[in-house]
Amino acid sequence: xxxxxxxxxxxxxxxxxxxxxxxxxxxxxxxxxxxxxxxxxxxxxxxxxxxxxxxxxxxxxxxxxxxxxxxxxxxxxxxxxxxxxxxxxxxxxxxxxxxxxxxxxxxxxxxxxxxxxxxxxxxxxxxxxxxxxxxxxxxxxxxxxxxxxxxxxxxxxxxxxxxxxxxxxxxxxxxxxxxxxxxxxxxxxxxxxxxxxxxxxxxxxxxxxxxxxxxxxxxxxxxxxxxxxxxxxxxxxxxxxxxxxxxxxxxxxxxxxxxxxxxxxxxxxxxxxxxxxxxxxxxxx
Amino acid sequence: xxxxxxxxxxxxxxxxxxxxxxxxxxxxxxxxxxxxxxxxxxxxxxxxxxxxxxxxxxxxxxxxxxxxxxxxxxxxxxxxxxxxxxxxxxxxxxxxxxxxxxxxxxxxxxxxxxxxxxxxxxxxxxxxxxxxxxxxxxxxxxxxxxxxxxxxxxxxxxxxxxxxxxxxxxxxxxxxxxxxxxxxxxxxxxxxxxxxxxxxxxxxxxxxxxxxxxxxxxxxxxxxxxxxxxxxxxxxxxxxxxxxxxxxxxxxxxxxxxxx
Ligand SMILES: Nc1ncnc2c1ncn2[C@@H]1O[C@H](COP(=O)(O)OP(=O)(O)O)[C@@H](O)[C@H]1O
Ligand SMILES: [Mg+2]
Numbered sequence: 448x449x450x451x452x453x454x455x456x457x458x459x460x461x462x463x464x465x466x467x468x469x470x471x472x473x474x475x476x477x478x479x480x481x482x483x484x485x486x487x488x489x490x491x492x493x494x495x496x497x498x499x500x501x502x503x504x505x506x507x508x509x510x511x512x513x514x515x516x517x518x519x520x521x522x523x524x525x526x527x528x529x530x531x532x533x534x535x536x537x538x539x540x541x542x543x544x545x546x547x548x549x550x551x552x553x554x555x556x557x558x559x560x561x562x563x564x565x566x567x568x569x570x571x572x573x574x575x576x577x578x579x580x581x582x583x584x585x586x587x588x589x590x591x592x593x594x595x596x597x598x599x600x601x602x603x604x605x606x607x608x609x610x611x612x613x614x615x616x617x618x619x620x621x622x623x624x625x626x627x628x629x630x631x632x633x634x635x636x637x638x639x640x641x642x643x644x645x646x647x648x649x650x651x652x653x654x655x656x657x658x659x660x661x662x663x664x665x666x667x668x669x670x671x672x673x674x675x676x677x678x679x680x681x682x683x684x685x686x687x688x689x690x691x692x693x694x695x696x697x698x699x700x701x702x703x704x705x706x707x708x709x710x711x712x713x714x715x716x717x718x719x720x721x722x723x724x725x726x727x728x729x730x731x732x
Numbered sequence: 733x734x735x736x737x738x739x740x741x742x743x744x745x746x747x748x749x750x751x752x753x754x755x756x757x758x759x760x761x762x763x764x765x766x767x768x769x770x771x772x773x774x775x776x777x778x779x780x781x782x783x784x785x786x787x788x789x790x791x792x793x794x795x796x797x798x799x800x801x802x803x804x805x806x807x808x809x810x811x812x813x814x815x816x817x818x819x820x821x822x823x824x825x826x827x828x829x830x831x832x833x834x835x836x837x838x839x840x841x842x843x844x845x846x847x848x849x850x851x852x853x854x855x856x857x858x859x860x861x862x863x864x865x866x867x868x869x870x871x872x873x874x875x876x877x878x879x880x881x882x883x884x885x886x887x888x889x890x891x892x893x894x895x896x897x898x899x900x901x902x903x904x905x906x907x908x909x910x911x912x913x914x915x916x917x918x919x920x921x922x923x924x925x926x927x928x929x930x931x932x933x934x935x936x937x938x939x940x941x942x943x944x945x946x947x948x949x950x951x952x953x954x955x956x957x958x959x960x961x962x963x964x965x966x967x968x969x970x971x972x973x974x975x976x977x978x979x980x981x982x983x984x985x986x987x988x989x990x991x992x
Binding site: 631654730 | 792793815819828868
């Protein structure tokens with residue numbers, strides 16, 4: 448069968464071994480297994496107990512040693528600061544999320560479409576691949592000062608930075624997914640009269656889905672990092688900006704409250720895409 | 733034979749070369765055969781002799797370098813709704829459950845699934861009640877049954893099967909062969925069945941078309957006159973064993989270098 452597949456390859460543009468062997472930054476099963484550790488009833492209790500020991504221990508230790516708040520606030524102080532100062536911190540969470548969601552939506556859509564199209568044309572893929580690699584490996588944060596110069600201190604430069612950071616991540620993973628399409632499955636669809644578009648929608652996209660989801664997960668995390676970094680570079684709003692602000696005032700509980708929020712956002716992204724993967728990519732594991 | 737006497741499927745002087753990086757591979761050489769309406773024909777040959785190449789051309793999945801294939805007198809150059817194919821190793825889409833896999837051809841053709849037909853077929857192959865199972869939850873035999881249902885659900889007049897049971901264990905394979913015979917006797921579809929297993933070919937076929945090693949040529953045709961329905965006890969019958977021996981003897985075993 449495999450040998451005849453080779454023949455089909457002449458007819459349908461395919462992508463095996465075309466372009467760079469894109470860095471498979473992560474794969475679904477490893478991401479899944481990390482989170483599945485958190486599952487399972489009996490283990491949950493153990494994890495909860497450990498968490499209580501860690502945070503309770505930190506609380507106790509910091510109090511016993513009388514570590515000054517400006518060096519390290521206790522966990523309870525951080526939580527309290529988050530609650531008490533939420534009216535001040537809350538809007539900034541919103542700003543950061545706006546940048547993240549908008550930039551990610553733009554970057555991920557472009558990355559997905561580019562991956563889908565480019566993998567159809569091995570030559571184009573070969574030509575474009577180095578630039579994509581450049582985008583993936585260069586920290587997009589480096590561009591932020593330039594973007595600010597051009598677009599000012601508003602949302603625009605940050606959204607662009609987020610899109611530039613997440614797009615290539617989505618693209619490179621999605622391309623890996625699109626490249627590995629199984630030719631016997633394409634032949635199957637064709638034998639029932641499927642058009643190129645139908646083959647794309649019914650075979651190639653579902654086949655690529657597990658890798659696309661990995662790309663979305665990694666891309667959104669990179670987007671979050673870039674959003675916060677861009678906020679630290681310039682402008683007067685967003686969680687990253689608050690980090691600079693609170694640290695300059697040595698308001699450590701508030702500072703750590705912002706970090707806590709960022710951690711929660713990051714974990715939520717992870718959990719969200721884990722769930723999406725369970726729903727759309729579980730056939731693979 | 734159809735009314736006007738023409739065969740259901742006619743392969744005339746089919747040749748095929750594959751262009752590879754290292755030169756041309758001659759996969760099929762001046763191959764001709766005719767299959768009559770309602771016949772169960774088995775194509776038998778060693779692996780790499782060009783069986784799949786021929787079957788894919790019959791399905792309109794790829795072209796020939798020379799020669800022609802006609803279905804009901806009309807040339808086959810692209811996939812045809814009258815032809816359905818069953819692939820090796822079931823070839824189910826792993827992200828779709830069983831019923832969604834079976835509905836795929838209807839989806840592609842923009843038709844509403846023939847529910848009554850699908851239900852009847854599922855019941856016949858013993859898959860009723862498994863509609864919502866994912867492929868990985870099914871055994872190899874069940875997966876191949878599902879793919880047979882998928883192919884038959886669109887009511888093709890020609891069924892092409894490419895070593896469908898090659899990956900199954902011997903017991904499941906016997907079962908599947910009985911099932912194929914049963915379905916074929918009920919529907920009287922024209923079937924071209926590829927195998928490299930002589931006993932399987934003799935058990936199933938009306939006629940066995942033996943192919944030579946690559947480049948694939950038609951070596952001989954054997955009429956299998958065993959009465960139907962054939963039960964598994966046929967496998968022990970002297971005439972069966974005689975036929976198997978005769979076919980085995982007809983295959984020349986000169987040493988050869990084979991790709992794939
Ligand atoms: N796309 C291809 N490119 C080059 N050689 C091929 C291709 N497809 C099949 N072949 C070669 O053609 C011969 C016949 O292949 P195939 O039809 O798959 O044989 P079979 O199905 O009988 O095992 C084999 O030697 C195989 O290696
Ligand atoms: Mg084959």
